[in-house]
């Protein structure tokens with residue numbers, strides 16, 4: 001479903017160049033649960049942002065569902081983000097002035113879903129995350145784990161093909177972190193495709209495939225044995 | 228994204244920071260209030276002046292002889308003028324200031340000595356008694372038709388037909404009371420006394436009539452008659468500077484022009500404050516875009532298109548400014564009713580002005596929101612998400 005061919009990302013800062021991704025080739029199929037690890041600054045987030053169409057590569061090809069999206073314009077990329085990807089960030093990235101429900105409704109608003117359907121879908125997804133009692137709370141009234149579950153609900157609500165999570169447990173204590181990982185495991189068992197960045201090998205163990213990156217290059221790509 | 232959704236979003240964003248929103252709107256509020264108030268007062272006073280002038284009759288022509296002693300108009304000339312096509316009536320008028328007395332009360336007033344034609348020409352009618360008759364002139368009767376102010380002043384009542392007054396020491400009997408006209412730019416029309424021309428010539432010791440009021444059969448022929456009279460008098464006096472012929476329409480358009488110019492100028496100044504209000508909105512919107520960079524990044528990450536963000540911010544500034552406009556209109560209503568009372572100007576806010584002000588303030592919001600909104604819309608999602 002996702003195929004990267006000789007992908008590079010180079011940041012130019014004045015005279016020096018930073019090679020964030022160096023000639024990466026990678027394929028991820030539907031239903032996979034992939035963890036990406038690597039030292040800080042190795043290019044994990046850069047890779048994920050390109051996969052999620054938030055950013056574009058400097059060189060190489062990106063095929064999504066067989067289509068070359070390297071040449072897509074900003075509007076087409078926005079639509080791809082809306083339809084195909086759900087993002088979960090380390091810092092939750094919820095809109096602070098909106099309630100949990102309104103936050104989860106946002107992707108559906110941009111997808112043009114009607115108000116009634118939107119609300120039903122958002123409530124259903126929040127209930128799935130065990131937040132039935134919290135739908136009218138604002139992010140500041142929720143714990144970190146709850147906020148991240150709202151963020152996951154927002155990522156899921158539009159039924160995306162892929163869920164992208166950049167250190168989703170990074171801001172959480174280990175107990176809430178494990179709860180979140182349990183959710184990802186559950187989602188995977190229901191057939192969702194998940195790509196996850198982490199620094200924590202215990203988190204990475206939830207995945208089935210572990211990719212390690214160093215200096216913008218893939219240094220290992222292996223299956224993870226079942227726990 | 229749907230439009231109603233965008234409006235809802237704009238309102239909740241504006242309401243989430245009420246104080247700042249209000250301060251941002253203040254410029255537009257003040258601007259709209261000023262525009263509305265000035266236009267309403269301007270229109271009100273223009274209307275009053277024109278209706279006063281119109282009440283004098285739009286088919287009125289005034290001839291003033293301004294030249295020296297030998298420039299006089301004879302009875303024969305009057306007949307000539309009266310027989311011109313389109314001319315309906317002509318009334319020579321001799322006027323002056325006089326002191327009128329009744330019992331132990333006296334008052335200063337203006338006196339007009341004229342002919343019965345005056346009634347038609349100046350659209351002046353009696354409410355009680357009768358106007359001057361040809362017989363009064365022929366016999367040089369000492370009769371007077373007086374305005375209500377004079378009656379009030381001297382008698383304290385208005386049914387004074389038959390009473391005696393003395394004008395400059397000469398006794399007159401009152402034969403009629405004029406209809407009330409109200410005051411005009413030229414002073415009160417109700418404070419005057421009208422007597423027969425012949426009687427007046429003797430009273431004022433002046434036989435030379437220099438003012439003639441003339442009415443035409445319809446307002447349409449006024450210009451043509453004015454030209455005809457000008458031609459006639461130029462030929463007679465051999466000098467076009469020794470007389471002036473003018474009509475109400477000219478006066479009306481001159482005054483209208485003047486008040487319109489004044490209104491426009493004042494509204495222009497008020498409009499500038501609206502512009503300043505717009506700049507204030509742009510400023511705050513720019514700040515808001517910077518503050519909400521992260522929000523914009525999040526929205527883009529979950530699928531907001533360039534257009535969605537652009538519309539969100541445009542609507543926000545349009546709603547902000549439009550709301551300021553609505554508040555300004557309401558404040559304008561208060562201001563107009565207050566000012567029209569203390570300045571004694573009849574002023575009303577017309578529906579067009581309200582629509583115009585609303586449209587204008589929303590327009591200001593859109594125009595000045597355009598730059599901040601397009602700045603927000605063109606943010607790169609990654610950079611926006613990283614923004615702290």
Ligand SMILES: Nc1ncnc2c1ncn2[C@@H]1O[C@H](COP(=O)(O)OP(=O)(O)OP(=O)(O)O)[C@@H](O)[C@H]1O
Nearest residue numbers: 011013018019020039040041042043044045046047
């Ligand atoms: N906008 C940018 N401009 C310049 N250099 C950048 C930019 N974004 C990332 N980089 C560089 O690209 C490299 C990869 O960054 P990236 O954020 O992908 O690392 P990471 O693996 O996610 O690190 P971490 O684990 O700390 O999140 C780093 O060296 C970083 O300095």
Ligand SMILES: [Mg+2]
Nearest residue numbers: 044045046166
């Ligand atoms: Mg990172």
